[in-house]
Amino acid sequence: MNMKKLAAEAAVELVQDGMVVGLGTGSTAYWAIQKLGHRVKAGLRINAIATSSSSEELARQLEIPIVSFADIDHIDLTIDGADEADSKLTLVKGGGGALLREKIVAAASRIFYVVADESKLVSQLGAFPLPVEVIPFGADMTKRQIEKLGCGATIRMQAGKCYITDNGNYILDCEFGAIHDPERLHVQLNAIPGVVENGLFINMAHSVFVGYQDGSVRRMEL
Numbered sequence: 001m002n003m004k005k006l007a008a009e010a011a012v013e014l015v016q017d018g019m020v021v022g023l024g025t026g027s028t029a030y031w032a033i034q035k036l037g038h039r040v041k042a043g044l045r046i047n048a049i050a051t052s053s054s055s056e057e058l059a060r061q062l063e064i065p066i067v068s069f070a071d072i073d074h075i076d077l078t079i080d081g082a083d084e085a086d087s088k089l090t091l092v093k094g095g096g097g098a099l100l101r102e103k104i105v106a107a108a109s110r111i112f113y114v115v116a117d118e119s120k121l122v123s124q125l126g127a128f129p130l131p132v133e134v135i136p137f138g139a140d141m142t143k144r145q146i147e148k149l150g151c152g153a154t155i156r157m158q159a160g161k162c163y164i165t166d167n168g169n170y171i172l173d174c175e176f177g178a179i180h181d182p183e184r185l186h187v188q189l190n191a192i193p194g195v196v197e198n199g200l201f202i203n204m205a206h207s208v209f210v211g212y213q214d215g216s217v218r219r220m221e222l
């Protein structure tokens, strides 16, 4: 059972003609973009804005019209994945390294739908290391400052080199353990010079569509 595909397709059913749609990043958002591609081929008229170069490339292959922020003043609906979601719909995101663009796009969206398989639902955030995007200059110092907040941080690597985001930055994966006060941590992290953004998405998601092993999809709302 492809739980990610089920959840993604349920959310894409709600996309309407004429919308500006935010395209997420990752293996669940992949299925949403595929489904949107099918719907566009069948006549759905939308414009889309992508949260990563990889999602933009996929959308272009599927002939989904792509716009930029210069062309629009808001996004109607964004569909994106998550690494963790709790019962308040607070999220940890950034496992795919796209958290900054994902947060910019989500913040510009009237509706933000999260799509996930059931493994992403948690009673307590923090088992997944929190991704934090940092400027390369002084990254080792920024890392030490972040660690003073009570975590071990690791610079994300890819093929033996520092992973570079679409924005030319590094990702620090920060192991805080249980995150009891996400609002406070969010403020503390973003106050550190060198931190661009962190992967906590608080009061942003309107619904989380969860795909289950038995083939059902449940929509979580507050």
Ligand SMILES: O=C(CO)[C@H](O)[C@H](O)COP(=O)(O)O
Residues within 6 Å of the ligand: 024, 025, 026, 027, 028, 029, 080, 081, 082, 083, 092, 093, 094, 095, 096, 097, 098, 099, 102
């Ligand atoms: O935040 C993200 C990318 O930066 C993804 O949404 C998150 O990592 C979930 O990915 P997947 O759907 O592959 O499990």
